[in-house]
Amino acid sequence: MSHPVDEYQRRLAKLNQLKEQGQDPFGHHSCARTHSIAQLHSDFAQLEGQVVSVAGRIVALREHGKSTFADLQDASATVQIYAQLDVLGEDDYTHFQDLDLGDIIVVEGELFQTRSDEVTVRCAAFLLLAKALRPLPEKFHGLQDQELRYRQRYVDLLANEQVRELFRARSRIIQAARDYLSQRDFLEVETPMLQPLYGGAAARPFTTYHNTLQMQLYMRIAPELYLKRLIVGGYERVFEMGRVFRNEGIDTRHNPEYTLLEVYEAYADYEDMMTLTEGLVGAMCQAVHGALKFTYQGHEINLTPPWQRISLLEAIREYGGVDLSGIESAEAAREQAVAAGLERQTLEGQSLGYVIDKLADRFVQPQLIQPTFITDYPVEISPLAKRKPDNAQLTERFEPFIGGIEIGNAFSELNDPLDQRERFEAQAAARAAGDEEAHPLDEDFIRALEYGMPPTGGLGLGIDRLVMLLTDQPNLREVIFFPLLRPSDE
């Protein structure tokens, strides 16, 4: 080799050499596995001395001249393979030595223990099932570069066991939520992701186009308005867990597409939704911690019900030191907010409810480490929630917070079609005034309410954020397999 050859070229040459010898690693191979690798360990007492067949990726190679050790990894575990010249014969042993880190093989041989008690397969035969043309990341540190980890999650996963485990935890958490609801007779349903009109949240949508129908469509920002139509239709307990799409910024707690759980229960109200939230989030926590306690970024968090309940205005007074009692105009609230340290510019022209919400975001939310329900949100920022019986300016709504993070939103659903129309009209006015997150008016949804919707409690939970909390991750992107990134140059 007069010229330096890079690793990819080296491996490609090996692949071509194999093909010339009549072997195609990517061809059809029967790879009858007798056991998962985890079974070799768990059932070693029974399997010792027997011939087993396991398959996986080579993640380590230790060559000793006339014998070679390899570590083979499948989805369940890792096991050591021992290849010996006098067992395999010269040709096969040479082929074994030609294997590279990352190659995927199937190995057959007797199971034994080395003198240091390592469970090991004595390789009697092996077959290359897939050639890895690219080298693995560094074996001890794995792949650390955050950008690469997200862009090439497959490498992150194959190199970092803790990342594989993290996403298994995500799956268990989601399964726990489904089980919890199914056991309580909630029906899992599916509603449109492509919608002619979007609604159910304050957010800007992604827009798309249907060619044949020649119409603009929106990716849903929430399933809410469809799920409530199903309550009108007579189902009493429904839920949907699925992706929603919001055309807004990306940060440690926002990804443009994320997984939202929405639950609706007829003949229930927002207080029932608090109880449901406590039970549901508790079950999700149990699924990964086996208890109602966990640690998030150094904070001990206890999910034992009942969670703290405090109204939005009380919370602002208690946690933020801003007393808005008696304040009725947006201007007066804005002055208070600016005095407290909010930027005037962001509050200009906004409603009283908006100012209150911003005060809470800034001064209250970060302090809500233990699970807390903030209740009684202003009606102008809650266009789908029922008003409080004793105060028409507030709604029967709450947001749950854990670890300083908002994890959901819930209310007694507004079922008065006449009030709903007025709310939509107020939203239209807000939109005309420049609020791009205001709801468009959905005539068909009002018509559905006009057929009569029973009193209903509704709950939305941000699944990614809950997973982030329950797995102690500081960044939402850590719990989304393929977070959205700008394309790189390469």
Next chain:
RNA sequence: GGGCCGUUAGCUCAGUCGGUAGAGCAUCGGACUUUUAAUCCGAGGGUCGCAGGUUCGAUCCCUGCACGGCCCA
């Protein structure tokens, strides 16, 4: 959108008060039949993110850009 930080070998990271760079792992060659972050001997591998500027000379200083991270909006 703003501020701060990062981008050096395939990977993990050092480093150069401005004189074109190092380690470990990985790779290649040699030794080694119970090792396991194997060990020992030897070797190759870099447009130091991209583009300009300052300078005799830039990976290092300056400006812009790209991508990412953290914080703020």
